[in-house]
Amino acid sequence: MQMKETVHFTKMQGAGNDYIYVDTQQYDIPDPEKAAIAWSAYHTGIGSDGLVLIGKPHDGRRADYSMRIFNADGSEAMMCGNASRCIGKYLYEKGLTRKDTIRLETLSGIKILKLHLQDNKEVVKSVTVDMLEPKLENPEQFIGPSVLEADGRKFEGTYVCMGNPHFVTFVDDIDTIDIAHYGKILERDKAFPQRCNIEFAQVTDTDIIRTRVWERGSGITMACGTGACATAVAAALTNRTGRKSSIVMDGGTLEIEYSEADDHVYMTGPAAFAFEGEIEL
Ligand SMILES: N[C@H](CCC[C@H](N)C(=O)O)C(=O)O
Numbered sequence: 001m002q003m004k005e006t007v008h009f010t011k012m013q014g015a016g017n018d019y020i021y022v023d024t025q026q027y028d029i030p031d032p033e034k035a036a037i038a039w040s041a042y043h044t045g046i047g048s049d050g051l052v053l054i055g056k057p058h059d060g061r062r063a064d065y066s067m068r069i070f071n072a073d074g075s076e077a078m079m080c081g082n083a084s085r086c087i088g089k090y091l092y093e094k095g096l097t098r099k100d101t102i103r104l105e106t107l108s109g110i111k112i113l114k115l116h117l118q119d120n121k122e123v124v125k126s127v128t129v130d131m132l133e134p135k136l137e138n139p140e141q142f143i144g145p146s147v148l149e150a151d152g153r154k155f156e157g158t159y160v161c162m163g164n165p166h167f168v169t170f171v172d173d174i175d176t177i178d179i180a181h182y183g184k185i186l187e188r189d190k191a192f193p194q195r196c197n198i199e200f201a202q203v204t205d206t207d208i209i210r211t212r213v214w215e216r217g218s219g220i221t222m223a224c225g226t227g228a229c230a231t232a233v234a235a236a237l238t239n240r241t242g243r244k245s246s247i248v249m250d251g252g253t254l255e256i257e258y259s260e261a262d263d264h265v266y267m268t269g270p271a272a273f274a275f276e277g278e279i280e281l
Contacts, residue, residue: 005281009039010090011046011274014082016222016251018274019069020048021083021090024055029281036070039279040218046279048072049218052083054090063105065091071217075195078108079163081225081254081267085127088113089271092124108132108163116268124271131226131265134233134258135161150185158234162265165196165216166230170240174202174210183214199227201235207245209235222251229265232256 007029010021020039022029029035029051036051038044051070057063067087069080084104091097092115102113112130117123136159147156148167157169167186171177179200186198198214211231213224228247235241236258243258254269 006278007281008276008278009046010276011048012086012090012272013251013274014085014223014225014271015249015254015269017082017224018048018222019050019052019080019083019086020046021052021054021086023096024053027281029053032068032070033074033076035281036072037074040072046277049215049221050080052080052087054087057103057105059105063103063110064097064099065102066105068107071215072219073217075217076107077164077217079106079111079131079226081129081131081162081227081229082223082269082271084111084113084129084225085267085269085271088115088127088129089124089273092117093122093273106163126268126270128266128268129225131162131229131267133263134229134265136233136237148186148189148191150182150189153182155182155186158230158237159196160230160233162226162229162233164226165192165194166199166227167192167196168199168201168227168231168234170201170203170235170238172202174200174204174212177212179212179214180220183220187214187216197224197227197230199224199231199234201231203235203240204248207241208248209241209245210248212250223249223254225254225267225269228254228269229256229258229267233258233265 053068100115114128155169257266
């Protein structure tokens with residue numbers, strides 16, 4: 001009888017956006033799509049927004065580690081903001097690095113993580129990620145109008161690519177709008193050949209934006225890091241806020257700066273361990 005391989009995983013969350021993390025330097029995951037689907041399931045698996053694989057980079061001269069991220073439906077994404085902060089905490093607090101600046105290779109480029117340590121230098125309080133420049137129009141991904149319709153309701157919005165696609169729409173009923181109903185439809189609008197993450201946002205005070213998310217491949221999540229960046233960029237571009245804003249999501253607040261100096265987007269926020277476990281591959 002073939003022995004089933006057991007994989008050690010770490011469950012972490014960034015502003016409530018929770019993922020299963022596996023160090024592929026120690027455990028090989030031959031079919032990550034299948035594992036993401038099975039392990040993300042709440043009643044029959046671990047329960048998660050998806051699966052994140054931490055590994056060695058393809059080019060060790062330019063990056064220290066690599067990240068791959070799979071949504072709960074098994075689809076692989078180009079980037080995950082909340083997971084990148086959690087990886088910074090993971091690598092430092094598990095002793096895989098003593099650097100407080102980490103170069104993380106992703107499918108959408110190398111992102112620099114800046115760890116903010118507690119005085120004892122042992123605990124990562126929060127992380128700032130250089131999310132690089134937003135792409136506002138991504139012809140091969142977005143070919144539609146910036147007004148979409150879902151079940152008879154019109155949504156005027158801004159498409160922002162943060163490595164992964166986002167459609168940010170500002171509404172005036174953020175606390176009551178049925179984001180599951182409309183998000184599910186907008187995710188698969190014909191304007192988005194590769195589907196899209198949908199942010200519903202409302203400016204609630206100067207440079208403060210309440211945002212709720214329907215994520216491509218995972219549905220409603222407590223927070224979305226790239227989505228917070230996309231929201232901040234869209235708000236600045238439409239003169240609703242300045243270039244620094246606080247994005248208040250269900251699971252926490254992320255501080256975003258859409259830098260005037262280099263047009264990069266800097267995201268700062270928390271990261272936390274939830275639990276460790278073993279699961280059969
Ligand atoms: N659902 C996203 C990936 C996860 C992004 C999000 N959780 C974040 O923190 O950026 C996509 O398919 O592009």
